[in-house]
Amino acid sequence: MIGKIIKKIRTGFYTNLCKKTAKQYGKGLHINHWSKFTSKTYIGDNCHFNGMKVTGNGNVTIGNNFHSGGGILILTSNHNYEGKSIPYDETTIDGDVVIEDNVWLGQNVTILQGVKIGEGAIIQAGSVVVSDIPSCSIAGGHPAKVFKMRNEQHYYELKSENKFF
Numbered sequence: 001m002i003g004k005i006i007k008k009i010r011t012g013f014y015t016n017l018c019k020k021t022a023k024q025y026g027k028g029l030h031i032n033h034w035s036k037f038t039s040k041t042y043i044g045d046n047c048h049f050n051g052m053k054v055t056g057n058g059n060v061t062i063g064n065n066f067h068s069g070g071g072i073l074i075l076t077s078n079h080n081y082e083g084k085s086i087p088y089d090e091t092t093i094d095g096d097v098v099i100e101d102n103v104w105l106g107q108n109v110t111i112l113q114g115v116k117i118g119e120g121a122i123i124q125a126g127s128v129v130v131s132d133i134p135s136c137s138i139a140g141g142h143p144a145k146v147f148k149m150r151n152e153q154h155y156y157e158l159k160s161e162n163k164f165f
Helices: 002-021 152-160
Strands: 041-043 052-055 060-062 072-075 077-079 092-094 097-099 137-141 144-149
Parallel strands (some): 052 072
């Protein structure tokens, strides 16, 4: 009983923090652990976070029904190593990150700038996503590579029946 009350208070606290920093968020936002968003973060409906940090100058768009493990890092900027100084200069290379609907990220996933993760994709724990991941794929590793596809017929049947967790 006490544990449920503490969890509810903690979740409410972290969810309210997000609402103060994210540019936009949908209904059903649920943040269970410390998460940091930028003012260029757009969050869809029914999203569940268990610890995420977003940094950089790029936009981050997270679609509906998103779920994640803890320790998620999204980097939307990188140092410019081709600039006026070595190893890098004062400028950055910025890129947006797009995470489409119904994506699930495992524990400790890192996503770099300029990446798009397609609808229904699953990213394995500990992965580093450096390039686009197609819809309905399961990817993992460093760098993350697609190693399996979801059963798309089953996925789209569940989607059409509005069976979201």
